[in-house]
Amino acid sequence: MSHYGQEKYEESQLYKIRHSAAHIMAQAVVEMFPEAKYTIGPPVENGFYYDFDLPRNLTPEDLEKIEKRMRQIIAGKHDFIKKIMSAGEARVIFKDQPYKLELIDGLEKGGSDEYGNPLREKPEISIYQHDAFVDLCRGPHVDNTGRIRPDAIKLMNVAGAYWRGDEHNKMLQRIYGTAWESAQELKDHLWQLEEAKKRDHRKLGKELEIFIFDDEVGPGLPLWLPNGGVMIEEIEKLAKEMEEKAGYLRVRTPNLSKEDLFIHSGHLPYYAESMYPPMELEGVKYYVKPMNCPMHHKIFGSKPRSYRDLPIRLAEYGTCYRYEKSGELFGLMRVRSLQMNDAHMYCSEEQFEEEFMSVIELYYKYFKLFGIEKYVMRFSLHAKEGLGKKYVDNERLWLKTEDMVRRAMTNGNVPFVEAVDEAAFYGPKIDVQIWSVIGKEFSLATNQVDFAQPARFDLKFINKQGTEEVPLCIHRAPLSTHERLVGFLIEHYAGNFPVWLAPEQVRLVPVTDPQNDYAHQIVAALRDHGIRASADISAQRMNAKIRSAQLMKIPYMLVVGENELKAGSVSLRARDGSQQNNINLGDFIARVNDRIALRSSEL
RNA sequence: GCCCACGUAGCUCAGUUGGCAGAGCACACCCUUGGUAAGGGUGAGGUCAUGGGUUCAAAUCCCAUCGUGGGCUCCA
Numbered sequence: 001m002s003h004y005g006q007e008k009y010e011e012s013q014l015y016k017i018r019h020s021a022a023h024i025m026a027q028a029v030v031e032m033f034p035e036a037k038y039t040i041g042p043p044v045e046n047g048f049y050y051d052f053d054l055p056r057n058l059t060p061e062d063l064e065k066i067e068k069r070m071r072q073i074i075a076g077k078h079d080f081i082k083k084i085m086s087a088g089e090a091r092v093i094f095k096d097q098p099y100k101l102e103l104i105d106g107l108e109k110g111g112s113d114e115y116g117n118p119l120r121e122k123p124e125i126s127i128y129q130h131d132a133f134v135d136l137c138r139g140p141h142v143d144n145t146g147r148i149r150p151d152a153i154k155l156m157n158v159a160g161a162y163w164r165g166d167e168h169n170k171m172l173q174r175i176y177g178t179a180w181e182s183a184q185e186l187k188d189h190l191w192q193l194e195e196a197k198k199r200d201h202r203k204l205g206k207e208l209e210i211f212i213f214d215d216e217v218g219p220g221l222p223l224w225l226p227n228g229g230v231m232i233e234e235i236e237k238l239a240k241e242m243e244e245k246a247g248y249l250r251v252r253t254p255n256l257s258k259e260d261l262f263i264h265s266g267h268l269p270y271y272a273e274s275m276y277p278p279m280e281l282e283g284v285k286y287y288v289k290p291m292n293c294p295m296h297h298k299i300f301g302s303k304p305r306s307y308r309d310l311p312i313r314l315a316e317y318g319t320c321y322r323y324e325k326s327g328e329l330f331g332l333m334r335v336r337s338l339q340m341n342d343a344h345m346y347c348s349e350e351q352f353e354e355e356f357m358s359v360i361e362l363y364y365k366y367f368k369l370f371g372i373e374k375y376v377m378r379f380s381l382h383a384k385e386g387l388g389k390k391y392v393d394n395e396r397l398w399l400k401t402e403d404m405v406r407r408a409m410t411n412g413n414v415p416f417v418e419a420v421d422e423a424a425f426y427g428p429k430i431d432v433q434i435w436s437v438i439g440k441e442f443s444l445a446t447n448q449v450d451f452a453q454p455a456r457f458d459l460k461f462i463n464k465q466g467t468e469e470v471p472l473c474i475h476r477a478p479l480s481t482h483e484r485l486v487g488f489l490i491e492h493y494a495g496n497f498p499v500w501l502a503p504e505q506v507r508l509v510p511v512t513d514p515q516n517d518y519a520h521q522i523v524a525a526l527r528d529h530g531i532r533a534s535a536d537i538s539a540q541r542m543n544a545k546i547r548s549a550q551l552m553k554i555p556y557m558l559v560v561g562e563n564e565l566k567a568g569s570v571s572l573r574a575r576d577g578s579q580q581n582n583i584n585l586g587d588f589i590a591r592v593n594d595r596i597a598l599r600s601s602e603l
Numbered sequence: 604g605c606c607c608a609c610g611u612a613g614c615u616c617a618g619u620u621g622g623c624a625g626a627g628c629a630c631a632c633c634c635u636u637g638g639u640a641a642g643g644g645u646g647a648g649g650u651c652a653u654g655g656g657u658u659c660a661a662a663u664c665c666c667a668u669c670g671u672g673g674g675c676u677c678c679a
Contacts, residue, residue, distance in 0.1 A: 158674085160674060160675055165676075171606045171675075173606075215669075215671095290679070325604050330672090334678075509638095512636045514636080539635095557639080561637095573639055579639065
C-alpha cells in the first residue's frame, strides 16, 4: 500500500467505494453462476478483487458482461444495510456457501477476521446486504450503490489464487477490478498503467539491447548483451569505490562447493527445494552456490582474529544460482542466475550498531545518487510459532538481535515498519522497498543480522579480555543483484540513463560521407578520454541517424558536417533535443567527463 | 509448483468458416550527399515454439512438452 500518513486507507471513502464495488461484482457473478461459491473480496491498492469458486473458467467476455451488470446494479441505488447477528444466524444465511461457513467458524472462535487475518479480540459477526445480495462482511461500505461512479470502475483481469493464500488449498478464480472516485481518476490510473508498460524493463531491455533470454540457455538465465555488460561494469565500479572507502575487503569464492558446506551452514534443510540439484562425482555431492555467506564465513575463520581486526567486511560480487519455481520468474526481477552486491560484516556486539548504521548510510548515498525519493525500511521479525521450523530455535538471540536493530534504527532516526514473520531463518533483517519515479514499488536492498551461522561455523575472535567470543554477522546487499538493479534502473530512468551509466555515451553523426573520417577521428579522441562513443557511417540520411540515436536514448549526438570539419568543431544535440552548434571538442570532452566523474544526472 | 492467457521473419504484428505464409521496421545491394526524430528502389530472410494426433488438406482443430505473460505461493 502506498498510503502512509494522512487519512488511513481503511477509513477513506475510496476504500468504501472499492469494498462496495467488490460486493456489487460478487452479486453480478453469482447471478451469472447461481452455483458459484463466493469467498472474500477486499479492497487493495488501486482497486479490489473477489475470489470465486466457479463451475467453469471465466473468459474476457464474461468480464464485460459482469461489468455491464455492475453498472445496472449501481444505477439501482440500492442501500447497503448492515446487520449484526450470531454465528448461528449467519450459518443459516450462508448454509450453501462452504467458504463463508469456514469464515464464520473463524470469527466465532475469534482467531481470525473474515479475511483469515489473526485478530486479538473476538469480532462481532455482521452481514451487509444490498439489492438481493448478502455478504458476510465487517464493512464499511458506501450508503448505497449509487455512490459509486459507473464510469470510474473497470474490471481488469482474472487470475488464479489459492483459498486463504495457501498453496495446498483449492485454486480459486480471482477477478481484479479497479475503482475510483471519479472517471478522471480512473483515466489517470489507466494512463499510468500504459506509461508503466512503456518503461517495462523487459520491453526496454530488448529495445536498448541490454539483455536477452534464450530458450535454449534456460528460463531465468539472462544473457547480458554488450550494452548490459557496460552497465554492470559501471555499477560494479560504483560499488567497489563505495566499499573501498568504507573499508571493505574484496574476496572471490568458487561457484560450487561440497554438500557439506551447506549442511554446515544450515541452508540445505531450509532451501534444498530452491537449490539446483547436486552433481555427484566420486561419491561426493557438489552444489552450485545459492548464496555466498558460507564461503565468506570460511574466509573469516581461516585464521585467528583479534578484536583489533574487527569489524572485518568481506565483499564479493558473487554469482549465485537459485532454482526459483517456474511461475516465480519475472524478467530480470526474479531470475535463476544472479550476481549479488554481497558483503558480510563480522563485528562484536559493541560494534553492531555502528556497523548496521553504516549500511543504512550507504543506502542513503545510493538513494541520492539514483534520485530515489520514496522508500520504506521493512524490519522483518521472527514469529514465535516458527521457531525451530522457519527460524533458528533460539528465542533469546532473536529477541536480543531484534532489539539491537530496533535500537540502531531508532537512534539513527531511520523510519521503518515492522513485519512479523518475515525474517531470514538466521536472524532479523531490513528489506528496503523503494518506488521508482512513476511510483512502481521494487524490493531491492537488504541487510540481515545473522547470529546463527557464525556459531555454526565456530567463528570467533579474541576479545580484550583475552577470551574467545562469537562475532555477529551482517549480510548486506545495498545494490541488490545486478539483475534486479538493472531492471529497476531501466524502469526508473525509462532507459534515459545518466551519462556515466549510459552504454553508449556519444554518437557521431556525419552529415554526409566525406565527414566519416572526421567522425572517426573524434570517436578516437573521445575514447582516449574514456568516453564510450561510436560513429554512425550507415548509408542513411542524417535525420535517420539522429532518429536511431534518439531511439537508443544515447545522451549526446555530435553532428559533424562540412562546417564542423572546416572549423575543427562539433555540433551537439543532446538526448533532450537541445542543441549547441560549433562547439569546441575539448570543451565538450570536459563537460562529459565532469558529468561522468560526478555521476551526475544532468546532460 | 498451481490457475488462466499467449507463442507466426532479428523486432513489432496481420493471417477470414482448415485450402500455396504476409506487412512495416531492421539487414544486404543500388540510386540519392541530404543540416538536427524515418529519402527512394531492389533483394534476401520462416521446421508458423517443439513433438504427436484428427483431416484429402493444419499457422488455424485436439493432446502433450517447452517458453513467456497476468496472478497465487515463494524469495537465503
